[in-house]
Amino acid sequence: MTKNNRFEELDVFRGLAALSVVLFHYTTRYDQVYQHTTPTAFSAPWGHLGVQFFFIISGFVIFMTLEKCHSWKDFSVSRLSRLYPAYWAAVLLTFTLGYLSPLPNQSLTFSQLIVNLTMLQAFFYVPAVDGVYWSLAWELNFYFVMLFLFLTSRLKSMNFIAPLWLSAMITTYFLLEANIDVPWRIQTFFVLQFTHLFIAGIYFYKWKQEGFSLYKLTILLSCLAAELITGDVISSAFSTSFFILFALAINDKLSFIKQKPLIWLGSISYTLYLVHQMIGFKIIYTLNENGLHSTTSVFLALIASLYIANLITKHIEKPVMRKIRNSYKKTSINCSP
Numbered sequence: 274m275t276k277n278n279r280f281e282e283l284d285v286f287r288g289l290a291a292l293s294v295v296l297f298h299y300t301t302r303y304d305q306v307y308q309h310t311t312p313t314a315f316s317a318p319w320g321h322l323g324v325q326f327f328f329i330i331s332g333f334v335i336f337m338t339l340e341k342c343h344s345w346k347d348f349s350v351s352r353l354s355r356l357y358p359a360y361w362a363a364v365l366l367t368f369t370l371g372y373l374s375p376l377p378n379q380s381l382t383f384s385q386l387i388v389n390l391t392m393l394q395a396f397f398y399v400p401a402v403d404g405v406y407w408s409l410a411w412e413l414n415f416y417f418v419m420l421f422l423f424l425t426s427r428l429k430s431m432n433f434i435a436p437l438w439l440s441a442m443i444t445t446y447f448l449l450e451a452n453i454d455v456p457w458r459i460q461t462f463f464v465l466q467f468t469h470l471f472i473a474g475i476y477f478y479k480w481k482q483e484g485f486s487l488y489k490l491t492i493l494l495s496c497l498a499a500e501l502i503t504g505d506v507i508s509s510a511f512s513t514s515f516f517i518l519f520a521l522a523i524n525d526k527l528s529f530i531k532q533k534p535l536i537w538l539g540s541i542s543y544t545l546y547l548v549h550q551m552i553g554f555k556i557i558y559t560l561n562e563n564g565l566h567s568t569t570s571v572f573l574a575l576i577a578s579l580y581i582a583n584l585i586t587k588h589i590e591k592p593v594m595r596k597i598r599n600s601y602k603k604t605s606i607n608c609s610p
């Protein structure tokens with residue numbers, strides 16, 4: 274922790290997770306959808322698993338945030354001011370580019386834009402302006418579940434709730450494997466595909482704050498076992514590495530990663546995640562069509578996405594977030610990281 278009590282390893286984790294997703298989309302995913310005109314010098318076929326890292330981080334951060342909040346308003350203002358300014362900027366920018374100069378098979382409508390601005394498009398079965406928004410539905414539902422536990426004073430009962438929640442996730446998995454339908458809305462509302470990752474984040478936070486215990490270790494190993502059951506070999510291997518990195522970080526064994534470029538990358542990670550895919554695809558597609566090597570196109574798309582993300586973070590996300598929180602008249606928005 275730094276002097277301002279910020280867990281900067283978490284920022285680095287965010288940045289690396291976002292970068293891995295970006296590289297996956299620009300190499301592997303782009304090739305699947307549009308095909309690179311020339312082979313890229315590298316690929317990141319498992320980079321999408323960085324989203325799993327995000328979910329663990331979210332579990333850590335949201336539990337930490339709620340422990341510092343005094344009311345549901347504190348939490349709501351904290352989260353809304355964090356999520357929406359950058360999101361609105363990303364949606365409007367992506368929509369404008371996609372509407373005026375669409376990629377092949379890309380078709381956007383103004384009604385789609387309006388629904389997307391709510392961030393609730395998945396719940397109304399409206400296509401996202403950008404495919405990366407899929408993870409936001411899971412994040413929002415996790416927030417709702419945690420806020421409910423906060424309002425009912427159940428956060429202190431997490432040692433009882435966590436095993437039940439994990440059991441519900443595993444049961445849902447086996448029901449689906451047996452071709453027994455579990456409504457999608459139930460799966461998403463209770464976060465039943467990614468329960469183990471959010472709970473893991475919660476227990477890494479509890480380990481950091483309260484110290485190690487065999488029960489915390491048992492819950493974390495149960496979360497890892499859930500990944501082994503529901504995931505494949507590759508995702509399980511990556512999840513194991515994420516767990517190891519978190520265990521090292523909370524025990525102050527990764528202080529060497531707190532380098533300014535990586536911390537900066539973490540500071541723009543949310544916006545980078547939101548803006549990179551369709552805008553980057555457009556850049557790569559245009560450059561490839563004009564004869565540039567695919568590796569060069571990927572590199573330039575990455576630079577452009579980092580630049581755009583930095584601009585939005587610096588000039589929209591952070592100032593608007595500060596303005597919202599400063600205008601919130603109740604005492605403490607210190608509940609938000």
